[in-house]
Amino acid sequence: MSGDGLSFPTSLGTSTAEEIRLLGRDLTTELMGRVGFGELAFWLLSTRRPTPAETRVFEAVLVALADHGFTPTAIATRLTYLSAPDSLQGALAAGLLGGGSRFLGVTEDCGVFLHAVLEAQEGPLPTDDDGWDALALEAVRATRAAGRLVPGLGHPVHKVRDPRTAVLVRIAEEEGLRGPHLRLFEAVGRVHEQVLGRRLPLNGAGVCGAALADLGLPVEMLRGVALLARAAGLLGHIAEERRRPIGMDAYLAVDRNATYVDPDGQESPG
Amino acid sequence: MSGDGLSFPTSLGTSTAEEIRLLGRDLTTELMGRVGFGELAFWLLSTRRPTPAETRVFEAVLVALADHGFTPTAIATRLTYLSAPDSLQGALAAGLLGGGSRFLGVTEDCGVFLHAVLEAQEGPLPTDDDGWDALALEAVRATRAAGRLVPGLGHPVHKVRDPRTAVLVRIAEEEGLRGPHLRLFEAVGRVHEQVLGRRLPLNGAGVCGAALADLGLPVEMLRGVALLARAAGLLGHIAEERRRPIGMDAYLAVDRNATYVDPDGQESPG
Amino acid sequence: MSGDGLSFPTSLGTSTAEEIRLLGRDLTTELMGRVGFGELAFWLLSTRRPTPAETRVFEAVLVALADHGFTPTAIATRLTYLSAPDSLQGALAAGLLGGGSRFLGVTEDCGVFLHAVLEAQEGPLPTDDDGWDALALEAVRATRAAGRLVPGLGHPVHKVRDPRTAVLVRIAEEEGLRGPHLRLFEAVGRVHEQVLGRRLPLNGAGVCGAALADLGLPVEMLRGVALLARAAGLLGHIAEERRRPIGMDAYLAVDRNATYVDPDGQESPG
């Protein structure tokens, strides 16, 4: 320890000349070749080794969130790689920086929302669908009354039904991990029409947030799970940009159709 | 297709109202719950589904590279999270941006080096250790003569032996994937002393590069594998920073010991 | 225009083979050599060319915010440059990513706070100190009642008086630009003790926000001004890191004092 009295505690990686430890285990004899990457990521986030059932649900979420094609984040990564091919890390980082409130934040927002409803609940949780529906109805009403959106509802492409939702619920059920967050989320899907006046699908990002919250991960870290998944997808985009580039065409699709507009609003040919 | 004639081809994610496809598979019926996250990441990088043997080696590498404690990148992530706790993606990106030539680049450098030696080889590859040693000796000599460093040798902490090296070679051997890049790397470990005049350990980052190259991943993407691994580790640091913060102390350890120096070089009390 | 009917309007840069335009001016004949960089930055943010008086206040703010030594953001930049010296842009970006709510957000928060108070004000604005004090008192009380902090008060180092505050007010006064945001901010400085029970200095980041809001810049962009100023400071840190590096020592100050802690809380020697 330093003369400042400063010490820096950690439960993650430490090493000596002979040994590398991670999460209190010997990296080479206990982890490498014995622990999957998704399993380790869960462990790093929670300091708790997941069960095989938890790992399967967690990896299903990572797979669901890894890539959605030409999202704004994927295009940002491609354009950055076009401009600075010498810095793969910069292209990856640029894409991840789009992982904010709008396109990639629903997973966390949904987990936080469901968690808050459950935390505020006094007494035992519901034991049947009617009970969950009543709780969901109250939560949707309160959210609406506060002028906020209920996270996890609606999707620009999957307007009727998001195919990920039922599948993830089924996988969680198979693994005995369809817990209160998923139950409440499903109930939101059944009751929201009564309050909002129209039927919206439960979206994939939202169901992922519910499933992750049921795994006991800290809800403030759920955006991190989405970012990890997306990191794999963005690396796929960089690899593809190397094989069959589209970055230049994406740039030209905008630049060639630029139009100059006076600051006070008149258009003129670009 | 647009009137510009522009089209944007991809083999990654696409979707319609009813279906989401990824890598040419149905995301929900063929991938979620059936494919691990490491497996998917390999597939995204190479557009080829890895075998279980390949997945095990690939995940062993990801586990090996995920976290090394308070590296410069981990500290950068912690300090950025301290400054901007509202943007988890920014803290993650800041750490990944350190994934460049010096601390995280050895994996790629080593894969590229070994790959270039093998590509330049005319005729069949060696079939025994003597043959590999001769090839390695020639490569180390040529690298030294060109004034460049042989990547994958030496480590600031593991000065005699990096415990990851033998373990990863063993895992590859178990899976039938101890290929030419690993063989050549091992030979470099045996012969470099003849040229460099001192014995250095084959380091963990280097052996990871060799193993990944043997899996047939494009060597220009190996830094991406290290970044994916590190993303999990950095998320672990952010989660830990939430539970038991050290960012403020890390900042103060520097700031409190700042000393003002005249631009022309004289020190004065800070 | 494309067959998609998409067009991309902008009032910023456009060019033809012979001419480059920016903000509706000819770059080479009207801007280069005739417009200062601070002046152009203001113009880019607001699409309005500032007067010399406005430029002087704006540049005084940029100078005030450019660098504060070994801040968390500066250390993050230094550590990233240490890890990835091949990517200067990555080191700069890593530092800017700390420009969030906590260490660099006060300028924007303060501008937004003052602007909201003034916008909510019905009838004419106060014309003397008593009037400003009454308005400030009401605003501080309402903010306190809502459980929020009044931005721009207090500083960890300048506990009694932040030397930037009076100087920036004086410069604004000299230029005829001591407007309602600054007046209100000064009044907050006079009255907050009545509500909070202790006297705090008006800090430099806060007075910068007030001065920028008085210049008519959109308050949602004030964080951007702080980031631009900090970009210059961070480049200064990178240049200094090249001349006289401290990144390795900053890293070791943490890593050498690492202590392993069991996830459940027991410490053991690192």
Add this chain to the structure above:
Amino acid sequence: MSGDGLSFPTSLGTSTAEEIRLLGRDLTTELMGRVGFGELAFWLLSTRRPTPAETRVFEAVLVALADHGFTPTAIATRLTYLSAPDSLQGALAAGLLGGGSRFLGVTEDCGVFLHAVLEAQEGPLPTDDDGWDALALEAVRATRAAGRLVPGLGHPVHKVRDPRTAVLVRIAEEEGLRGPHLRLFEAVGRVHEQVLGRRLPLNGAGVCGAALADLGLPVEMLRGVALLARAAGLLGHIAEERRRPIGMDAYLAVDRNATYVDPDGQESPG
């Protein structure tokens, strides 16, 4: 100083309870309101206060490089802001990350190239155009023979003449700062056709690198100057994205024209 014996020297910002110093000056009495932002940025990069003549050339370069409309970096910033509007710093950082070798690196590459030629020169520098032409011819030939590109030649839009080049040379001449780097660059413009077999314009990014090198800035930091200039431009894009967004259209221009391609190469409708 700490018990570790660590101290962190800096010539940039330091502060005490009463005073803030920057570059050895009192921030509030010597810098704020007295020093322009461009002037301060030069000082931070070089630890030397520039003369008014140097400041004018430096700011002319910053103005020249601030924005070029819908560049890949500007589009990346816009798309990131679309995805994560809560993190202005992330959108700015994403754009800066494109400041690498290809679209924003010419300024540094050109400065480095010219500087290396001058440094390698034994004996006095040329005193007339014939002398500069001879030196340039030799340098262009050697670069060509080594299979490298001569930086600063050619432009995708300004195919005959880049309007910035002559203007920046004139401004430097007016200020008595048309030094050896600019002279050599101009000579490259006159002689390269003899070697390359076709006439290319000296581009604006290149002339900026030459002018900055003549100001005595460290050539390894010239990319930083381009990044500072671009930071102002990118903030202009974010401000404009708030007023008149194009990010969603830019994203859709790509996503709507996506086509699925089998990994082995066959196209099918997207």
